[in-house]
Amino acid sequence: MKVLGIMLSLAAAPVAAADIVHFTTEDYPPYNFRVGSEIRGAGYDQVLLMMEDIKVPYTIEMMPWARAIALAETEKMHCVFTTAHIPERDKKFKWVEPVAVGRNFMVAHKGSGIKVANIEEARNHIVGTQRNDYTQTLLENEGFPKIDLATDLKLTLKKLQSKRIDLMPISEQHYIELQEKGEELEAQFVFSEQKFAIACNADFPEELLARMQGALDKLIENGTQAEIFETYNLRYSNFGLVAANP
Structure with missing residues (x-):
């Protein structure tokens, strides 16, 4: 593993700054x-292997999500991961995918007494998420009137635990992980399903994008992606909310 924020250069010869791919990401386990x-x-490891395969110099930096995705929107050689590929983002970026496929559960704090079976019922509650995350867009598109925005997922979770918000959408994988750590969470229903990807600037070079996609395809085809998922205990419940009520 590499130290946060350092240059991970894999080319033998010096290259111009314009040839360096700059990746941004956020703190969003297990990806x-x-x-x-x-x-x-699981997302980070795939990026490392992809870039090692194509021998292109790059950097990776972790930062708040709003800044991470904004850089990919505005800077030609920037890409952001692990990014949900939703319709609202489709034309804003060029995509390398799939890094993973996932679902979001709408969850409440266990013992809160909140029971919602669908989006319509959830609209009656205060729902929290992180600012500029794709779940903010999903909530807004579904007409949620009371959306509480925080800078990151951990702060939103703290608000749920302290009952400052009623509900929050959370990835299935992270939900299972938090339950195993003893967090008092209770899944209510499947809020969304989406493909996770690497999103690159709309002007990102097509030839380089194709090489990155080819490297990811190779990881999928030779079973490496599945091995990475296993390493990070990525697994899926059989909704029915099997994971919600073990």
Whole structure:
């Protein structure tokens, strides 16, 4: 693993700054997260292997999500991961995918007494998420009138635990992980399903994008992606909310 924020250059010869791919990401386990000064995760590991395969120099930096995705929108050689590929983002970026496929559960704090079976019922509650996350867009599109925005997922979770919000959408994988750690969460219903990807600037070079996609395809075809998922205990419940009520 590499130290957070350092240059991960894999080319033998010096290259111009314009040829360096700059990746940004956020703290969003199990896809990307900090362990001390390192970044790890199922998305992060795939990016490392892809870039090692194509021998292109790059950097990876972890930062708040709003800034991470804004850089990919505005800077030609920037890409952001692990990014949900939703219709509202489709034309804003060029895509390398799939890094993963996932679902979001709408969850409440266990013992809150809140029971909602669908989006219509959930609209009656205060729902929290992180600012500029794709779940904010989903909530807005579904007409949620009371959306509480925080800078990151951890702060939103703290608000749920302290009953400052009633509900929050959370990835299935992270939900299972938090339950195993003893967090008092209760899934209510499947809020969304989406493909996770690497989103690159709309002007990102097509030839380089194709090489990155080819490297990811190789990871999928030779079973490496599945092995990475296993490493990070990525698994899926059989909704029915099997994971919600073990």
